[in-house]
Amino acid sequence: MKIKSLEPQYTNEAAINLGAEAAVEKGRYLYCVADARERLSLGTIGIEGSEVYTVSCGDICAVVHECPAQPYESTDREVVESWVIIHQKVVDVAWERWGTVLPMSFDTIIKGESGESAQQNVRDWLKEEYTVLKSRMDKMRGKAEYGVQVFWDPKLVAENLVQTSPEIKKLDEEIRSKSKGLAYMYRQKLENVMKHEMEAKADEWFKDFYGRIREIADDIRVEKTKKAAQGLQMMMNLSCLVCTDRYAELGEELDKIDRTEGFSVRFTGPWPPYSFAGNA
Amino acid sequence: MEPTRNSHATLVDLLDRVLDKGLIIHADLIVSVAGVPLIGVNLRAALAGMETMLRYGLMRDWDEEIRTRESEYRREQKSSLVSGEEIITEMLGSYHCSEGIYAVWRTGRFLLTDKRLILYHTSFEEVLFETALDEIMGLALENELHFTGKPRENLNLLLKCGNIVRLHARDTLGLKEALEQGLISLGVCWEEIPNLNLHDDNTAKFLLDGEEVMYCGGIWHQIPSRGILAESWKPGHLYLTSRRLCWWYDFEEMIGFETPLNCITGSMTEIKELGTALKRGKALDVVYIGERGKEVASFSGDNLADWERALNEASSRRDCALTGEMETCPRCGREAESSGLLERGCNYCAWISPRTMKKELVTGIEVG
Numbered sequence: 060m061k062i063k064s065l066e067p068q069y070t071n072e073a074a075i076n077l078g079a080e081a082a083v084e085k086g087r088y089l090y091c092v093a094d095a096r097e098r099l100s101l102g103t104i105g106i107e108g109s110e111v112y113t114v115s116c117g118d119i120c121a122v123v124h125e126c127p128a129q130p131y132e133s134t135d136r137e138v139v140e141s142w143v144i145i146h147q148k149v150v151d152v153a154w155e156r157w158g159t160v161l162p163m164s165f166d167t168i169i170k171g172e173s174g175e176s177a178q179q180n181v182r183d184w185l186k187e188e189y190t191v192l193k194s195r196m197d198k199m200r201g202k203a204e205y206g207v208q209v210f211w212d213p214k215l216v217a218e219n220l221v222q223t224s225p226e227i228k229k230l231d232e233e234i235r236s237k238s239k240g241l242a243y244m245y246r247q248k249l250e251n252v253m254k255h256e257m258e259a260k261a262d263e264w265f266k267d268f269y270g271r272i273r274e275i276a277d278d279i280r281v282e283k284t285k286k287a288a289q290g291l292q293m294m295m296n297l298s299c300l301v302c303t304d305r306y307a308e309l310g311e312e313l314d315k316i317d318r319t320e321g322f323s324v325r326f327t328g329p330w331p332p333y334s335f336a337g338n339a
Numbered sequence: 340m341e342p343t344r345n346s347h348a349t350l351v352d353l354l355d356r357v358l359d360k361g362l363i364i365h366a367d368l369i370v371s372v373a374g375v376p377l378i379g380v381n382l383r384a385a386l387a388g389m390e391t392m393l394r395y396g397l398m399r400d401w402d403e404e405i406r407t408r409e410s411e412y413r414r415e416q417k418s419s420l421v422s423g424e425e426i427i428t429e430m431l432g433s434y435h436c437s438e439g440i441y442a443v444w445r446t447g448r449f450l451l452t453d454k455r456l457i458l459y460h461t462s463f464e465e466v467l468f469e470t471a472l473d474e475i476m477g478l479a480l481e482n483e484l485h486f487t488g489k490p491r492e493n494l495n496l497l498l499k500c501g502n503i504v505r506l507h508a509r510d511t512l513g514l515k516e517a518l519e520q521g522l523i524s525l526g527v528c529w530e531e532i533p534n535l536n537l538h539d540d541n542t543a544k545f546l547l548d549g550e551e552v553m554y555c556g557g558i559w560h561q562i563p564s565r566g567i568l569a570e571s572w573k574p575g576h577l578y579l580t581s582r583r584l585c586w587w588y589d590f591e592e593m594i595g596f597e598t599p600l601n602c603i604t605g606s607m608t609e610i611k612e613l614g615t616a617l618k619r620g621k622a623l624d625v626v627y628i629g630e631r632g633k634e635v636a637s638f639s640g641d642n643l644a645d646w647e648r649a650l651n652e653a654s655s656r657r658d659c660a661l662t663g664e665m666e667t668c669p670r671c672g673r674e675a676e677s678s679g680l681l682e683r684g685c686n687y688c689a690w691i692s693p694r695t696m697k698k699e700l701v702t703g704i705e706v707g
Contacts, residue, residue: 164363334360
């Protein structure tokens with residue numbers, strides 16, 4: 060990032076003018092909105108060592124640092140990752156201190172505009188959105204987000220299906236009676252039927268697991284499933300908003316799923332409520 | 340079970356959340372989006388999905404960005420031009436690229452030279468579409484309701500290979516006029532085709548109950564002389580269905596030729612004079628029993644070999660249907676003669692038996 064430096068030979072007046080202009084151009088990087096009326100500095104814990112402090116409006120505040128009105132961008136994966144980790148650390152500090160936060164996405168920078176400084180724009184925004192922010196924070200109070208990912212081993216599940224589904228069992232037997240060439244074809248047919256049955260099974264299990272988790276969680280977002288390693292498949296990816304006193308209960312339920320043959324569960328958190336801070 | 344937030348093991352979960360989620364501020368207040376759309380590409384292409392970009396309306400900004408960049412590239416060297424080739428006009432535009440299930444409008448910059456029409460993507464230095472002007476046989480304007488809800492005009496080019504290319508430009512009419520000027524100065528004759536209708540599914544108009552299309556494609560057909568009209572080559576689409584072989588005449592929107600499958604007695608490819616439009620080239624002659632006994636229908640286009648194969652398959656299938664050695668393809672489930680299916684694979688979905696694949700691999704190595 061380039062930082063404009065003032066040339067020393069400017070007259071005082073010019074320097075002041077330039078300074079004022081530069082102030083307008085500046086932005087505020089937002090980490091989160093917190094449920095606090097304090098106005099204070101959290102120290103130089105921000106991205107690239109910036110000082111993080113609060114801008115308040117009534118009993119809520121935004122956690123920010125001062126930066127040029129330019130987004131942080133890089134094509135270097137490690138750099139982006141380190142920024143994201145720092146972003147998260149700052150949100151964590153605020154979360155620990157004040158209990159309830161609405162985390163922002165990475166690279167949310169409010170700019171100064173039409174004579175208003177960026178700082179003032181942050182304050183105006185808090186004021187304008189006060190009711191929405193406040194009610195959303197009320198919803199998050201005493202809760203945290205947990206990631207629940209359920210994986211299954213398609214091989215194990217498929218073996219199970221061959222034993223239990225009559226249609227598949229019949230096809231499996233037919234293969235043995237066919238000539239070598241036809242057996243190849245029947246094997247592909249079998250694969251198709253298996254795929255269908257597996258999908259139906261996955262659906263069934265999804266509904267079952269979802270129902271059990273829904274009982275415990277306050278809110279759930281169903282996320283896209285991702286690729287998994289070691290021959291496993293992710294069949295369910297949820298973000299769950301859970302009351303802090305019920306997370307142990309969720310852990311117990313996930314244990315039960317984890318113990319089911321062919322299934323394993325990944326349980327992450329507690330996260331600040333990233334998945335629930337946005338649109339309700 | 341206890342949740343984990345070990346920073347190494349959960350980095351991906353963290354990135355998902357911090358980059359793609361979180362509280363959103365309306366776009367006019369923040370700098371991360373407006374004016375610098377490429378941030379989405381830089382940061383997120385490597386790390387996360389497109390959701391955030393779409394949510395912010397980034398794609399719209401992106402489009403504008405491309406438009407403003409137009410001026411920057413105006414003076415740049417057009418590396419793809421042949422020496423002596425002169426640019427007549429250029430403008431932003433797009434062409435409808437469709438291959439298989441993939442169909443999309445690709446955007447770039449039209450360069451109309453005295454020899455060619457090129458659609459060039461300046462940033463990626465890629466030629467998206469290109470045709471020599473003397474390949475153009477016809478022009479047609481088409482009105483389309485764009486997905487943005489606005490009606491817009493597209494320009495369709497009918498090429499000698501029988502393909503129809505759909506183009507759209509910032510000033511479609513202007514492009515058409517410039518193109519016509521270019522064609523005139525080259526001495527190329529072209530047809531002005533009114534109301535070309537590409538979107539109607541022709542098959543709905545002639546398929547009978549239970550009839551299924553096995554193979555189809557754009558192809559030229561020689562319409563025999565009738566009355567005072569001399570025989571002539573016309574572009575259209577040939578359909579091989581479960582019952583018939585029929586050719587749909589695109590401009591007249593009617594069946595121009597048809598014969599039941601069991602009346603076809605043979606087909607062959609030969610080189611012959613194809614008239615003023617196509618000059619000399621390959622033609623596929625289909626011999627069939629018509630009203631006046633043995634008759635021949637001629638077709639010409641890019642994929643005659645595929646057509647010949649498809650017609651042969653159809654006739655061998657007919658023979659096998661009598662002997663009863665039929666099997667269903669394991670992938671698409673269509674009926675086919677069993678030895679052909681095992682040896683050559685499925686004609687419709689391109690399924691190949693693993694054994695044949697292995698065999699081909701081995702022979703491939705030997706030949707190589």
